[in-house]
Amino acid sequence: xxxxxxxxxxxxxxxxxxxxxxxxxxxxxxxxxxxxxxxxxxxxxxxxxxxxxxxxxxxxxxxxxxxxxxxxxxxxxxxxxxxxxxxxxxxxxxxxxxxxxxxxxxxxxxxxxxxxxxxxxxxxxxxxxxxxxxxxxxxxxxxxxxxxxxxxx
Numbered sequence: 001x002x003x004x005x006x007x008x009x010x011x012x013x014x015x016x017x018x019x020x021x022x023x024x025x026x027x028x029x030x031x032x033x034x035x036x037x038x039x040x041x042x043x044x045x046x047x048x049x050x051x052x053x054x055x056x057x058x059x060x061x062x063x064x065x066x067x068x069x070x071x072x073x074x075x076x077x078x079x080x081x082x083x084x085x086x087x088x089x090x091x092x093x094x095x096x097x098x099x100x101x102x103x104x105x106x107x108x109x110x111x112x113x114x115x116x117x118x119x120x121x122x123x124x125x126x127x128x129x130x131x132x133x134x135x136x137x138x139x140x141x142x143x144x145x146x147x148x149x150x151x152x153x
Contacts, residue, residue, distance in 0.1 A: 018043040020100040021075075022107055025092075027108040032115045035077050037066065039094055044074040046097040053079040058089040058109060087114040 022040040025031045037053050045051060055064040067080035077096065084098065093107035 017100065017102060017104055018045065018096065020094070020108075023092070023108065024112045028110060030111045030113055032113050033084065034081050035084075036081060037092055038072070038076065039078070039092075040076045041096065042075075044051070044099055045071070045077070046099060046101070047071050047074075048097050050103065051077050051096045052094065053077060054093040054107075055079075055081065055085075056091050056093070057085075058091050085112060087112050115141060 014028055016042045020039060021042045021100045024036065024038040025034055037055065039053065051069050053066065055066050056062060057064070064085050065082065067082065069077050069079045077094070089109060091107050091109050093104055093105065095100050095105045098104050
């Protein structure tokens, strides 16, 4: 009888529900960009076609279009975010099948902040301003020299 109970207890731990171990973006994080949602689970998942990641706004509950959910490994699923959503608060929900055959669902929130802009953009804008100032200076110098020639002329 003890051996039978040991065997049953051992198999129960092998086929337990799974929990979310890691995520991108992270829970409760504040990010300025999101191009992919990646979820890592504590135990292996069943690739039965039911795994799904959802992205939605918190306030309106509006679904944000993302790609199909794909398996990266037995423990990891991901989905691409093809267009950067507007800044705001979002919820990521997921549904996966654990090894015991039960559907597991869960979710978490994160915040998408407005991007401060690209450093390269600011650099190019700065170069453009310097070039325009240089051209204006050269044109002003040429105009001043031409006016002096006419006055002396």
